Amino acid sequence: MKKVIVVLSVMFFTVLTAYADDLVRNWHFEDEPNGTGWTLYGNQANYYNLADANYDNHEKICSLGWTSGTCIYQNTGIVTQPDTNYLMKVRVRNGDGKIDGLNLRMWAGNPPEMYSGEMFLYYGHPDYGPWQWEEFTMSLNSADYPNMVGNTLGVALYLVDYVDPWGQYGWLYIDYISLLPNKLAIVDQPDAIVVDEIGSTAQFRCGVASQSIVHYQWYKSTDAIADGGDTAIGTDSENLGFAVQASDIGKFVYCVVANEDFPAAPVTSRIVLLERERLLGHWTFDNTLNDASGNGFNGSWASPVYVSGISNQAIQTVRDIASTNRVEISNSSNAFNFYSSGLTVSAWIKTSEPNQMGIAGKESTTPWKGWEMYTRTNGTAAFGFKEGGVANGTTVVNDGQWHLITGTYDGAAKTAKLYVDGALDVTGTITGTPTGDANNVIIGGLGLLNNNPFGGMIDDVRIFTYPLSNKAVLDIYNDFIEPDKSLCLNEFDSRFDADGNCKIEMIDLAEFAKHWLSCGRHPVTACQ
CATH class of the missing domain: 2.60.120.200 (Jelly Rolls)
Known part of the structure; x- marks a missing residue:
């Protein structure tokens, strides 16, 4: 698992990118924060690799300045739906015992309406390491915040340091931050598939975000319309794979998904085409x-x-x-x-x-x-x-x-x-x-x-x-023009294929030999 280490004195503010099947957004911090849509704000915002910190070389370190209010932030791009519960979940670890707690936030609207919750790290004293991983959650029901509905949702994680908010760095390791709705949402739609030949395997996928268990039913259709006449195929899985038969070509595939919180409100995926190369x-x-x-x-x-x-x-x-x-x-x-x-x-x-x-x-x-x-x-x-x-x-x-x-x-x-x-x-x-x-x-x-x-x-x-x-x-x-035009499949260096006919022969050797032992330096005395 890739991690990020954040160095702050007072505040750390964050948002996310799609990563896993069961999440609307799941940030695993594999890349530099501002390289994955994050914006760094504050003095001395830097980014380092952890190769010399006794961690896996792929892990990252994000060093942010100690000025109060330093943060990283981003808008998720998720449109807030009515009557939907959004669960924000984080897994973090105190790096050196100097961080007191976290402040999780979600907001939407213009001007923004905000909901926040403050949590304290259990493992937090500098003298009692090593510190353990801890999970925190916060949930928001859009029914309680009507001005958020229809607007894109922002998610934030603030780092809290009450002991010395202005004068010290604090280290926070972040495993992930995720955001899940209780109402099912498809976040990874199936794509059309073109197989190279009959008998090849077609692989479809439908990635879903949900707080509760999801059930999948795949269908095959002849008319690109999801209706009762379609054929159920596959298993209760986000993945569908089967060997393509001649009768499958030109058919359409889609998935109907429902979760256990709202079993009577299934969602149908994009209907996609199955074709072969032709x-x-x-x-x-x-x-x-x-x-x-x-x-x-x-x-x-x-x-x-x-x-x-x-x-x-x-x-x-x-x-x-x-x-x-x-x-x-x-x-x-x-x-x-x-x-x-x-x-x-x-x-x-x-x-x-x-x-x-x-x-x-x-x-x-x-x-x-x-x-x-x-x-x-x-x-x-x-x-x-x-x-x-x-x-x-x-x-x-x-x-x-x-x-x-x-x-x-x-x-x-x-x-x-x-x-x-x-x-x-x-x-x-x-x-x-x-x-x-x-x-x-x-x-x-x-x-x-x-x-x-x-x-x-x-x-x-x-x-x-x-x-x-x-x-x-x-x-x-x-097929239409005579004489045939030719294509050079082996693009030789022009220094060796002097006449450009896509083969090395005597005329090319003769051209090369013309310059044998000749000197191309200036001045001429440099050749002596």
Whole structure:
């Protein structure tokens, strides 16, 4: 167990971050306080490692100044619910006997309404060490503090020193500080799962905060709606794992949880998709909006316009915000919510427009969710997520020529890559985990509100449930363009691959030998 040691003379003030299944917030102080959302306040606030203090090297020491009022603080971000009891629990140990007690506090509102309780350490005299671990609790019922309801809850721990509040350091070891509600709350929602093949194991998890024992029931659904027709699966556990069968692909999974304090008030988790790595949708636009992948995700557009494309036909769209000249993919709102783990979107475009225009997207603005691929006002392309960031390209694609734009997202690596004409253009970092949105996939725009419609031609759009490799991206490009473009898999140092053909041969050796024993120093006398 990692610990923190806090050095104070008078006051120590703290708040927390999610850590364990059974807690809304559980602070174990693994990182520097201000590195986990804490704010240090007061003179001489420092942070040290305990490598030389006869403790595990991973433990930390936080040294705060001795001025009265020194503290660390943070708002939890938890919205206070009505008629809910919140239990604050801490486990601490007097480090040197100089700390007299603790003052625990919870507050919310503007101006804040505050509840506090003072407790005294049993093991506290400097002459009677070693001192033992002690646990303290304080509970707050929001029914007694109506002004707190609807506001984010803050939690504080003040260190109390009555003997010498101004002139001495005191050491307090903190094992954890936690905050639990009596009404159950899901704090770790299940995520969509994409398995690499049939027979692989799918693992789902539903983390819950509760003061009392929690019971879990997992379900499998065919329609992304939690109802009586769904199949119960798994055991009474926060974890669900099973070997995926072909019949499971495209199904949805969710968990219903209830605790023993409120058994008649169960809570349903997020409903998430179970998929496998595959081409989920493919639209060739060869005089049809139908899905060529065979999965049945056909497009709709009242008056499609077909023109000559990169291969056979393409669709022609006009950048007109007043009209809806775009393709909406039917029944894709839930079925395409797999992308938290990975995604590839590929489309051929041809345009001369200098505007931000949506090539394809699946997104919503309330709340702000989903993915998008579009051209930018500087003529380059971009791919990313409303929630977590975008990979902004560097290659101009609005030159009136056909270009293959491909975006991939790797959920494990948290990276989005943008390819232009089969070659990697840029890699971007995605923060957090993208979550599914409620809208259908749009081609020729970004959302159902017809924001940023595309002006130009679009052909051969493909959506995969996983991030394609650089080789697979290039293969799509080479399916349409001759001669084939090549990709260097072994990126040799340019000093050795002089002609840049991705292999070391005699011409490279000759180039290297030209400079044999030559001196590159200045002045020339330095070579003698």
